[in-house]
Amino acid sequence: GQSLEQPSEVTAVEGAIVQINCTYQTSGFYGLSWYQQHDGGAPTFLSYNALDGLEETGRFSSFLSRSDSYGYLLLQELQMKDSASYFCAVRDIGGAAGNKLTFGGGTRVLVKP
Amino acid sequence: DAGVTQSPTHLIKTRGQQVTLRCSPKSGHDTVSWYQQALGQGPQFIFQYYEEEERQRGNFPDRFSGHQFPNYSSELNVNALLLGDSALYLCASSLRGTSGTDTQYFGPGTRLTVL
Numbered sequence: 602g603q604s605l606e607q608p609s610e611v612t613a614v615e616g617a618i619v620q621i622n623c624t625y626q627t628s629g630f631y632g633l634s635w636y637q638q639h640d641g642g643a644p645t646f647l648s649y650n651a652l653d654g655l656e657e658t659g660r661f662s663s664f665l666s667r668s669d670s671y672g673y674l675l676l677q678e679l680q681m682k683d684s685a686s687y688f689c690a691v692r693d694i695g696g697a698a699g700n701k702l703t704f705g706g707g708t709r710v711l712v713k714p
Numbered sequence: 715d716a717g718v719t720q721s722p723t724h725l726i727k728t729r730g731q732q733v734t735l736r737c738s739p740k741s742g743h744d745t746v747s748w749y750q751q752a753l754g755q756g757p758q759f760i761f762q763y764y765e766e767e768e769r770q771r772g773n774f775p776d777r778f779s780g781h782q783f784p785n786y787s788s789e790l791n792v793n794a795l796l797l798g799d800s801a802l803y804l805c806a807s808s809l810r811g812t813s814g815t816d817t818q819y820f821g822p823g824t825r826l827t828v829l
Contacts, residue, residue, distance in 0.1 A: 605756075634817075636820075642822070643718075643804065643820040643821060643822045643823060644757065644804070644820045645820070646817045646818065646819070649817065688756050688757075690756075694770070700745075700747075700762075700808060700818065701747070701759050701762060701770045701772070702747075702749075702757075702759060702806075702818065703759065704749075704756030704757050704758070705756050706755055706756050707754075707755070707756050
């Protein structure tokens with residue numbers, strides 16, 4: 602089966618840097634995604650890593666180490682609007698077979714003034 | 715460019731009843747996936763539809779069924795509702811065969827409450 606572990610909650614102040622770790626165990630692996638979800642809202646795509654290394658998109662960066670079955674999301678220059686839940690998700694089947702996502706339990710990030 | 719839309723936004727049912735939820739994918743997308751999200755948890759994959767057929771299925775009982783129409787829209791049906799079916803039901807759309815990214819676009823969800 603598949604399982605993903607991430608911390609349940611992180612608290613930080615505005616302007617700080619937060620790193621959300623994600624470790625996974627899957628029978629197949631085609632990439633690690635990160636989604637943001639505000640309370641009452643839909644998950645929105647943040648980033649995707651298929652290969653080892655760092656992907657940077659503005660204030661957010663995501664890292665993957667396939668050999669360690671580990672990834673992280675880095676939130677820099679935290680803003681109040683970044684208060685949300687963040688989910689890592691694994692795609693365990695590739696190509697025409699589909700792109701089912703298995704999600705972690707989510708990390709609730711609370712940004713304080 | 716219309717995003718993923720779902721209806722209804724909220725729904726209240728009683729145990730044993732049946733419910734149908736609807737989803738229209740983002741323009742240009744041909745694949746629809748359904749997820750169930752309990753409060754405080756991550757979304758759980760129910761199934762995925764492509765070319766009007768169920769292609770993948772998660773660990774959900776047969777009470778959960780679906781359909782995809784020629785215009786790519788989709789329905790999720792749940793029979794014999796249980797209290798534990800209370801959750802946010804999310805629809806996600808994507809374009810089959812896209813590589814290099816894994817973006818799925820989620821709709822706002824339908825909040826189902828079973829009493």
